[in-house]
Amino acid sequence: MRACATIMHATYLAAIVDSSDDAIIGARPDGVIETWNRGAENLYGYAAREMIGRHLALLESPEQPGEISRILERIARGETIRHHRTVRIAKDGARVEVSVTISPIRDAGGSVVGASAIARDMGERAALENALRFSEERYRSLALAGAQIVWTKNARGEVVEDWPMWRAFTGQAVSETTGRGWASAVHPEDRERIGVVWEAALRNGSMYETEYRLRRHDGEYRHMAVRGVPVLEPGGRVREWIGSCADITERKRAEEEGQKAQRELALKTRFATIFPTAAEPEIFAAVLDAILDHTHSAEGVFGYIGEDGALICSIRTRKAGKESGASQDAGAACETLRIPQSEWEGVWGRALREKRSLYSNEPGASPAGRIPVRRMLAVPIVFQEEPLGLFAIANKTADHVESDRQTLERIARDVAPVFKARLQRDAQERARKRAEEEVRTVNAELEKRVQERTAQWEAANHELESFAYSVSHDLRAPLRAIHGFSRILIEECAPELPGDAKHYLEVIRDNALQMGELIDDLLTLSRLSRQPLQKQAIAPADLVAQALDELRPEMGPRIEIAVGDVPVCEGDPVLLKQVFVNLLSNAIKYSGRRAQARIEVGALPRADGHAPVYFVRDNGVGFDMRYVHKLFGVFQRLHHAVDYPGTGVGLATVQRIIHRHGGRVWAESEIDRGATFYFTMEPEA
């Protein structure tokens, strides 16, 4: 049996060797040829009988002397030489380009007992055939590598061969792929379309190129790029179709990701322009257009949380599928709504409250229940834990999925800092405007009050002036008559008057004069109140000297006046001189009866940061401190006019002048121990 099998085997092999197109040559280790098949006869032109017993070197090209003996040496060592490209010389002397594979032949003990050489013609004659063979090998390798599915169809477009790679990819059985069965693995939505493309290619014998989704063995549809070309016979007729399917799902995804990233970047760039520049009403429309464009949604809500915590938002509606610039639904589509927290509801309300993005594909409502919506996706814009506002979209044609949420959330996150900056700027602007408005209101109010007061003051002043005018004219006129006619009587009728009459007339005349003085003093006092202060730096010592010069006629011989250190101050010099005149005049008057009258002018030791306190002191009769509150009143006199004549206006005048400077005046005294009048010329700290 075994021998039989061996013989059968040998016969079978001999048949293969004999029918091969390749030259198959057997040789002894020394290179003497033992077998020579038909392929060898065809290739080299020698018949088997010519070559058996001859040496292989006969075929050697003079271009490569010793090549064959070197190959034989390597074979003797047990090496195999594969696809060795070289040149041989045929019987007719022609150069033959060949690819040779030479292997050692071993006996049962493993010793090299010969060499087999298989040579293939690589010249032009066999180029076409070889190319086809290589191509087949290449496709096979590719298919085995898994990169592509290689498929074949016959000239009528029918699947007649097995599609092992297709089956491996789709999990279909052989029986399922034949005929048009293979198409059942193609996504149902794609079948009709690719059928049309294929029919056209088949009809025209042109290249077939398309993409479709193909169900993988695990059930997942994969994007495939499909190409097919007709294999033509020499006459130009289509012999068959050969094609490939490549899985481009990953590439497509990468492309889509890239496009998405680009669109996102474009959107963020758009926001980066809108947020800092758009004015408040327009910003809503601009942001919503951008969002609706990006998400292909029909409804959008965008808003920010105002200072009172309410959501200031706008809703935009447009017809599905329309891009930017689409006609806006008429009317209220982009008006601004103010929604207090108590009315935050639905998906968008929760998103705002919980500071996280949410979506629901169920029916709901837009803010303020304006628009019934489905498929709302709401994303709060949060900056450092602080919710700033909200994007929401609704009524998209397809359901929202997780990636939609992630996309909008990413956009919201990136936009948040710019949005925050904008809101801050608006808040600052509003605060500034409010402050300005307040200042304006307060100023206007103040201005109004100042005007009112000024008007009142002017009216009062005017009245006072008319009054003073009347007083000076009308009160003095009768006094002038009394005084004048008394004097005429005294001077011109003296001889005819009884003794007492002249005295009475003199009393009348003196009283008229005194009343004149009173009127003059009152007018002075009144003028002091009205006349504007002419403030300047003044040296009180100079004013004291001037006052004393004026008062010289009133001073008796026994009077000693000491002027101490009086610091400079600010004030109206004319008025301050009047102060010194009045105070010194009083001092002179009330100390006039002293054997040694002594008057002192000076200033108290000055405490840091305090206004200087000036004083005028005398050693006169003084006054009772119980009546000190009456001292500065108009017409108030603490002494009898007979003893100390005066109008009772002098100290009132002093007080008026000091008060007008913002200062203070007060007095200390003890009866018979003199009096001291103090005053300051500016407000005390």
Add this chain to the structure above:
Amino acid sequence: MNDRVQILLVDDNPSDAELTLHVLSRHFAGRIGGNADNAAERIADHIKVVHDGAEALDFIFCTGAYAARNPQDLPQTMLLDLKLPKVDGLEVLRRAKADPRTRDMPIVVFSSSWEDSDVRQARALGAHSFVVKPVDFTQFVEAVRAALNLTEAL
């Protein structure tokens, strides 16, 4: 002295007017001659007293009640109180100074106080001199005398 009015006295206060006349009669007595007792009567021929600004204007411009007066007979001097009924003293002064017929007539302004803003205005309008009318009649007499001496010196 001739018979025409030498002085126009404009004063609404009869006492002041009388006192002023008294002073003027004393002033002129020495020059007119005769005794002082009937000086006032004689003086009345030379001094015209009017009691308000309107009458003063009628007198100097020969209008109204004085339409028959000869416009050539301008008083030598006008003694003008500022506070007057109807047309006040400043207005009389302004119109007298604005008219070429009366522009050169010296006007002595009477006022109750140096401090009146009226006094400043009167000065600006071209009043010749001022007499402040104090309560003290003695001072008044001196002041009127001084003013008249000034006008006569022209």
